Amino acid sequence: MRYYRYRRKASQKAKTIFFRILFILAAAVLVTGFAVLTGNLLLQKVENAEEQLESSVPPSGNAAGREENTPPLTTDGYSSLNVFASGLDLILHDTEDSLFARVHTIAQTYNTVSVEVTRGGELVYVSPALSTLLRMPDTGVNTEFYTRLLNTITAAKAQNLRLSAVMSSSLGRMDNDTAALIDSTIAAELYVMGFDEILFTDLLTAEADTDAINNARRYLQAVHDALSGTGSFSMGACLPSSIYLDAENAKQVQMLSSVVDFLAMDASALTVANTGAMTLSEVCAALAGNFEVYNLRVVLKTADPVLLSAQYNTLVHLDITNVQFIRETTPESMIAAEIPEIEIPIVEAETEESIPTTNPYATTSPKDEAGNPIPTETEPEETYYKTEGDSWY
Secondary structure (H helix, E strand, O other): OHHHHHHHHHHHHHHHHHHHHHHHHHHHHHHHHHHHHHHHHHHHHHHHHHHHHHHHOOOOOOHHHHHHHOOOOOOOOOOOOOOEEEEEOOOOOOOHHHHHHHHHHHHOOOOEEEEEOEEOOEEOOOOHHHHHHOOOOOOOOOOHHHHHHHHHHHHHHHOOOEEEEEEEOOEOOEOHHHHHHHHHHHHHHHHHHOOOEEEEEOOOOOOOOHHHHHHHHHHHHHHHHHOHHHOOOOEEEEEEHHHHHOHHHHHHHHHHHOOOOEEEEEOOOOOOOOOOOOOHHHHHHHOHHHHHHHOOEEEEOOOOHHHHHHHHHHHHHOOOOOEEEOOOOOOHHHOOOOOOOOOOOOOOOOOOOOOOOOOOOOOOOOEOOOOOEOOOOOOOHHHOOEOOOOOEO
C-alpha cells in the first residue's frame, strides 16, 4: 500500500509539473504571436504616417524641386465668376431713398454691390440669429442698421445686382470651433436675407506661415460644413498678396481653395510707383498662374482716392476685370488724370523762296531830284546771274 501511495503521489506531481510547463509554453507562444502582430501593425502605421508626412510637407528648395513635389494645378472646381463690385456704406445712407439712389447709381456701371457687415471685427447691425444663438434678451436695441441692410437687399434685387457681404472672420479672437459656429450662424442669416456670397477677410496676416494657413483652412471647412444645410451658397476667402507670392505656400493655398468657392487677394497695400517694394503690376505679373487657375479676385479698400484710382487703372492696363471695391466708388473717381500735352511750336526751315531778295540792312534807295524813289527794272530770271556773254559767273 505504501508503494502505491508513493507512486500515485509521484505521478500527480509529475502531471502538475507537466501542465505547468505546457501552460508556460502556450503563454510564451501567445505573447510572441501578439508581439509580432503588434509590431507589424505599428510598422504599418509608421510607414503610413511617413507617407502622409511626405505628402503634407510644403515644397521647398529650388523651383525645379517645387515643380516636382507640387501637384499640377487645374481649373476644375474653381469659380469662373467675374465680379465688378462697388462698395456701399450703410453708415453713409440713413434713409431709404438714399440707399435706393446709391444702388441705382451702382447699377449703371457695376454688376455687384459690396456691403461691409463688420467694422473693426464687430457687426454693424443687430443680428437676430446671433442674438438667438447667444440667448441674448430683447432689450429693445436699435435695429436701424438691420433695416438699412434689408432695404439695400431689396434695392439691389430690383436692379438685378449681385450682393456680396464682406465679413471679418472671428478667427484669432476665439477658438476655432466657437469662431466657426458664430460666423456660420451670421453667414446663414445673410444668405436667408438675400446675399449671394460671403467674402471672409482677416483670415491671415501678411507674415502667416503654413501652420496658420492650415488653421484657416480648418476654420473655413467648419463654416462650409455648417452652411451645407442652407442650400445654394457661395463663400470666398480674401488673403494678403504676400501669401500668394511665397512659393512655399502653394500647396497650402491649393488645399484652402478646395473648401471655398473662390479666392481673393487684398491688394490695398500695394503701390503703383517703384519705391523698392513690389508694385501692383509686378505682383500681378508674378501671380499670373494664380489668376489663370483660381480666377483670382482683386480686392481694393484703399482709403487714399488718388492711390485707389491709380491701382484700378493699373488693373485695367493689365486686363484684370475681376475686381471688388470695399469702399464706395464712382466711375469718375476711377479715371486717372491725364498729363496735359505741351504743344511745342514747329519752326519751319527757311527755303530759297522765303529768303528776301532785297538787302534787309539797306536803309536808302535811289531818288530823283524831287526826292521820289527811282523805279528799277527787275532783270529777267534767265539773265539774273549772267555777265556779258552766255557764261555763268
